[in-house]
Amino acid sequence: MLAHYAFIGVFFIAAASFPILPLIGAYFLRPSRPTEVKLDTYECGLEAIGDIWVQFKVQYYLYALAFVVFDIEVVFLYPWAVAFNQLGLFALVEMAIFLFILIGGLVYAWRKGALEWV
Amino acid sequence: MVPVSYYVLLSAVLFTLGVVGVLTRRNALIVFMSVEMMLNSANLALVAFAQRWQSANGQILVFFVITVAAAEVAVGLALLVTIFRSKRTTDIDEINTLKG
Amino acid sequence: MNILIMVIFVVLAAFTLAAGVMVVTVKNIIHAALWLIASFFSVAAMYLLMEAEFIAIVQVLVYVGAISILVLFAIMLTRHVTGEGVRQLYKRWWIALIVAAALFGVLIVPTVFNYEWAVQPSGAQISIASTVEIGTAFMREYLLPFEVASVLLLVALIGAIVIAFEERSTRRRVLTLAEEVEQRRQRNESLRLAPTTHASETSE
Numbered sequence: 096m097l098a099h100y101a102f103i104g105v106f107f108i109a110a111a112s113f114p115i116l117p118l119i120g121a122y123f124l125r126p127s128r129p130t131e132v133k134l135d136t137y138e139c140g141l142e143a144i145g146d147i148w149v150q151f152k153v154q155y156y157l158y159a160l161a162f163v164v165f166d167i168e169v170v171f172l173y174p175w176a177v178a179f180n181q182l183g184l185f186a187l188v189e190m191a192i193f194l195f196i197l198i199g200g201l202v203y204a205w206r207k208g209a210l211e212w213v
Numbered sequence: 214m215v216p217v218s219y220y221v222l223l224s225a226v227l228f229t230l231g232v233v234g235v236l237t238r239r240n241a242l243i244v245f246m247s248v249e250m251m252l253n254s255a256n257l258a259l260v261a262f263a264q265r266w267q268s269a270n271g272q273i274l275v276f277f278v279i280t281v282a283a284a285e286v287a288v289g290l291a292l293l294v295t296i297f298r299s300k301r302t303t304d305i306d307e308i309n310t311l312k313g
Numbered sequence: 314m315n316i317l318i319m320v321i322f323v324v325l326a327a328f329t330l331a332a333g334v335m336v337v338t339v340k341n342i343i344h345a346a347l348w349l350i351a352s353f354f355s356v357a358a359m360y361l362l363m364e365a366e367f368i369a370i371v372q373v374l375v376y377v378g379a380i381s382i383l384v385l386f387a388i389m390l391t392r393h394v395t396g397e398g399v400r401q402l403y404k405r406w407w408i409a410l411i412v413a414a415a416l417f418g419v420l421i422v423p424t425v426f427n428y429e430w431a432v433q434p435s436g437a438q439i440s441i442a443s444t445v446e447i448g449t450a451f452m453r454e455y456l457l458p459f460e461v462a463s464v465l466l467l468v469a470l471i472g473a474i475v476i477a478f479e480e481r482s483t484r485r486r487v488l489t490l491a492e493e494v495e496q497r498r499q500r501n502e503s504l505r506l507a508p509t510t511h512a513s514e515t516s517e
Contacts, residue, residue, distance in 0.1 A: 097318070100361055104321075151389045153477055156294055159386045160477075163283050163379040164470045170371050171276065171451070171462070178448025186452045189460070196463040200470035206494055209474045214315070215322045215362070218425060223326045225421040227333055227352075229413050234337040236409030242342055242388060246349045249380065250333055253356055256372075264363045269446045273455055275368055276447075279375050280462045284469035286380055290387040291473035297391040 157209045161201070168197050220261035227254035241293050241303045245286060252282045322362060329355045342388050350381045367444045 175182075175190055204210055227250060234247025256275045263271025297303055332352035336345050353376040360369035451459045488496070 097362070097364060151386070153294060153390065156291070156383070156386045156390055156477055157474060159379075159383045160287050160291070160470065160473050163287055163375075163383055164466050166375055166379040167280055167283050167466060168463070170279070170375060171459070174367070174444050174448030175451060176448070178445045178452070181445070181449060182452050189452055189456060193460060193463045196460070196467050197470075200467040203471050203490060204474055206490055207474060207478065208493065208497065209478050215318060218428075219322065219326075220359075220363070222425050223329065225417065225425060226330060229417040229421070230330070230333040230337055232416060233410060233413045236413060237406040238337070240342060242384070242391065243336070243345055245387075246336055246345055246384065249349065249376075249384075250336060250352065253353060253376065256368075257356055257359065260360055260363055260365050260368055264365060269450050272365060272368055273447055273450050276371070276451075277458060277462060279371065280465060283375065283380060284465050286383055287469045287473045288476065290383060291477035294387055294390045294477050303391050 154209075154212060157204070161204060161210070164197070164200065168194070217261050217265040221258055224254040224258040224261070227251075227257065239304050239306055241296075241305045241308070242290075244305060245289055245293070249282060249286060252278060252285075318362065322359070325355050325359050325362065328352075329359070343385075346381065346384050346388060349384070350377055353377050353381070367447065 171193065172190070175186060179186060231247040231251030231254065234250065235244050238244055238247070256278055259271045259275050259278070263269065263275075293303060296308055300308065302308070329352050332348045332355065335348040336352065339345050339348065353372065357369045357372040357377065360366075360372060
């Protein structure tokens, strides 16, 4: 079983070396004559104005939050779906309760206006 | 197979690293990351034991640990974001009042 | 084959620990978060090495995919990122180091080394826990924890929305859902009643 993952490992190493090796090669081959203009931040060719750290809206965080919660819901859903054939109707009811509780959270977020983009 | 004690030792070292992070760093975000690392090391030990005793129970416990970790990080970071908006700091030494 | 697995384990363990050390020591929070992701990822690879495939996928999906996104968004919302000019450590950080070393040396190491790991498990050799087995266990022995997990997630979602979404500076207390909906309805109605003034404002 583990041997099957060796292919993935080989693939992973090959995929990682694909961008890394040319970068290393380029590092040794290229001439390096940095000037101040060359090292400046590139922003569409214009001069960059202000700090890169702008304050983000809290909506970003709330979206990520909803994503995390429903991601974990999916994680619970998957083994249930795989085992469903052996479990029958009872499992369906149980999962319906599970989903119903979490949909309550989604409804709350929706009604509260947390999912609206201001 | 790798002996299970190796995994347990690795998980112990990772847990201790998390403890060091929680105890020494002053930035609350790094403290949260260290807590996540400690929970992750507990998961590692659980899976190692589950594979050692050939039982599903350890793996199922990992799911609940993941759920708790996500709930903890969601509420904790929400608190942190709110505290930052009123106090402009994430330094846990300066967050010392209960009243905002 | 065994030696190869051992080598892979050692490489992964070294990488995990190096990433963990970087999380704890590095100054820039973004870098700390990225190292944390790296450590999660190598732990996922270690789950694969233990042939716990589903847990490995879940680790990548939840920790690498979701929780790190949450952490990164929280970093974006709280500004001091590069950590220059900010004190990073407690003044007496060495005491914390001693406490951690004591925890490790006194509690963990003796337990790990004195336990007899070589003893074979007594039960009959069952097949390694598969996804089907996990799903069945959720619906049978672990039914109540399973449902409680969903309640926990619900509470986390609602709690985090209440904490992060409210603007505390303008309101003295958190509005209930009914009050919030009522307020929004009134606001919408007032917008609907006065569209003419709005139009004349924009035309000027």
